[in-house]
Amino acid sequence: MVPAKPPGRPGDNPSQPYFYPPMPATRPDPDTAPRRTPWLQAWVAEAVERIEADGPLHDEAELRQAFRSQPTRQAQFLERAWLLGERLGLPRELARWRHVGGWVVLALALAMVLSGWAVARTVLGQGRDINAIAAFVATLGLHGLTLLLWGLGLLWSLRGRADGGGGLSLGRLALWLTARLPLERGPHSLTLLHAGAALLRRQRLLPWVLGAVSHGVWTLAFVLILAMLAFGFAFHAYQLTWETTILSSSFFERFVQLSGWLPGQLGFPVPDAASVRQAAAASGGAGPDAGQRAWAWWLIGSVAVYGLLPRLLLGVFSAWRWRAGRARLAELDKTDPYVRRIVARLDALEPPPQVIDAEQRPAPLAAPPRPAGPPGAPGSLAVIGFELPPEAPWPPAGLPAERLAGAHPLARIAGSAAERQAVLAELAAARPESLLLVCHGPASPDRGTARFVREATRLAGRGALWPQAGDARANARWRAWLDSEHFEALAGVETATGAIKWIANSQESAA
């Protein structure tokens, strides 16, 4: 196992070979290359997957480097993608997107600040009379509408629809603008953008990211509106009134009571019914008194509680969801065929199985010496069945009965130590001229067989081995085994006729 090294960019280590194809200026520039975070790595990995959809990239060097430098498959997968991404210039693109995205968000924030300023101007700027209800709608109307749309979009996307971008929100506008601004673009810049969006969508994070952006911008706008309202009400004397043609004054009383309830809970003064009635524009109004102060606080409280507070909370919540979900982004989807292909290639880089006890083939055993003394009578025959299966016929079918009648020993053994000793003793006593060993063809010859064959054949004038009931492949296997075990003196027969012929040979030579 290669010890895991802390992740480092390939440029960090000049001694390590690193493969760059002829692509100019793709070496990451420390100033512009973004810092590697899990989210950026996942983003680049997704983009590389998309680029590879039409054919894999040449990645031998990157794959090996990722394998060497990272401990887990997940980290190796992301590292490989990152290295390939560097080759393709993706981090640079990424930096550019961030750059552009930052400007777009800033521009949006500026626009919102301007619109907030405009709203505050419309509220405060038309003389000393302020239509309180119109001011309420002007400051909170658009905000309420977009908040509703965002909520609906969120529900939609959480219910699993593919396209859940948070409806018509500022965040979506920012994304749209970033994608469409005609700026200097690399070859993979759109791919990168799609990859990012798809990645977020897949992990159900897109609404939260876009939400964090739009709520942030709205929060900024509300802070400004509140500051201007507070400034205006603090140092100018305004007349807060209401007007109506068709509504009754009780409607305004109820409206103020209802809308003021929540700010009231937080300590904002709420105009009472009397001051609401008094504030009717028709009634001519009154000087700056307690009632007017309550009206001003009611407006400020409403903007703070219904405008700033929800945006701030939702912004924080979105940011928290995004932070919490970011860790998930880097997780490998093992059911993705593309991921599996890369992981399989990483698996192939694992060191091969390790030989822990190498082969030391002992010198071939010297054939035991032939026993002294005369061999058996000419023409004498022994037939031994060795390790035959129980259903094999015995004596072997196909051999002439009269020859078998004269065979001694004519034995079949399963191969236990006692049986082996017994039959070897019989052979030693009989010393036949010919020994026919019958084995089970389909079985594999092994060194136990070799030991017995060696010990038995030295007690006979000549020997033959008949692997019974084997097919052509089994016969070839036995023949190869006879050669490899140096049984050159042993004849191999494969059929009953072959065996008869081999036995007859001995009779001819005897005759």
Next chain:
Amino acid sequence: MTEPLRIAIVGHTNAGKTSLLRTLTRQVDFGEVSDRPGTTRHAEAIDLRLDGQVAVRFIDTPGLEDSVALLDYLQGLPGESRPERVRAFLQGPEARASFEQEAKVLRTLLEQADAAMIVIDTREPVLPKYRAEIDILTWCARPILPVLNFVRDTASRRDAWHQALLESNLHARVEFDVVAPFHGAERQLYADLATLLPTRRQQLADIVDALARQADERRLAACRVIAGALIDVAAMRRALPADQAGEPARRQAFVRAFQDDVRRHARGAVDGLLTVFAFRPDDAELADLPQLAGRWADDLFNPELLKDAGKRLGLGAVIGAGLGAVADVALAGLSLGAATTLGATLGGAASGGWRPLWRKLENRLSGVQELTVEDPVLLLLADRLLDLARALARRGHAAMGRLSLHAAAAAEGGEGGQGDAPLYSLVRALSPARGHPEWERGALRGMLRGMLRGTDDGERRALEQLLARLLDARFEATDASLAASPPPALSAPSA
């Protein structure tokens, strides 16, 4: 971090030890498998990695070939206990001479392994040498799990072996065909090992869980490979200019090129499936499997099969008889002409936007004809790929022969008669892809168009997921029915 479990794989020569390891570790190229005796002559360690960590370290050992003589020899050695005698043997001279190979096995078992699996070729009779082998192994005082191999073979002597194991006091056993593993046999193998290694029970349970998770991931990945290929093929759309449409020769060449592209996608899916199930794409043995040799890729345009598939889809026998002048072209399974594809496009217009429809109308006015794939081809393709995926999922990594699917294919045919609701819903789910020619992977034209239009492939992915779920449901269904048919994979030890 727990120590990996160390398991020695022992057994007689040529019983299938290396094959078992290939199947358990899903590594096709581990060791050397052949029917030559004594192929493995050294002890070799191979790791089973789960989630990147070594979970089990298997040690492949050479065969115990000369067990009768060794047992005889061991019995004559001095020592208080049996393991003592084995140690005496390992230190003695014969451990480096006549019993060198056997010494490797015993050394591994005594010094390096927590347990042993003894692989038994049940086609062999229970001979004294095998009994001696088991005896010697029990002398090492390590838990031993007998793995009965080739139990599905007609020549298997399963019962005799059961008896022999009981006589050697081995009461746990697993039946495991290394070439065609039983459904769930791997799980049972580890579960049974846990009864022999109670201290490692939790570890083994984790392994079983991780293996199950991996199997699920593999299956789902396979379904996604198939889903991707189906979308590619369903999205295929090639325009034939008006002046070429009139010439039969040009048109035939056009149709042939289109069919080749369909086969290319099928081939891509096959390669993907092989990767998912950790087989080598260039595996010589796999290359001449009937499914992989492209035989069924030709079947995709076989009029008879398409007719059957059309019946299964409830389309009747009108397949290939699209619109207009198709009768003179061998258009099996393909549609040529503006009007039929117009219908399909209208169907997909809701999800695909109106642009394809507009293009279609434009083509129609300028006399351009477009070639697309008909539903029966998709059905056949889905069917074949699923068959292959199922076969690969249950194929052992030691298999050297051909993958025979006749039985499965027959079962499939029988099912087809009663209509194929799941596959039908699958084909219907593919209809949105028909409105998105840019969804076809590997078609440069399509990719460029996708880039220019600035689409991202969220919809394609969503469809792929949906199809994968449908395929997965079908995968499982047949899996269960097949698993039920063979004799019970495991039998409880009957003491």
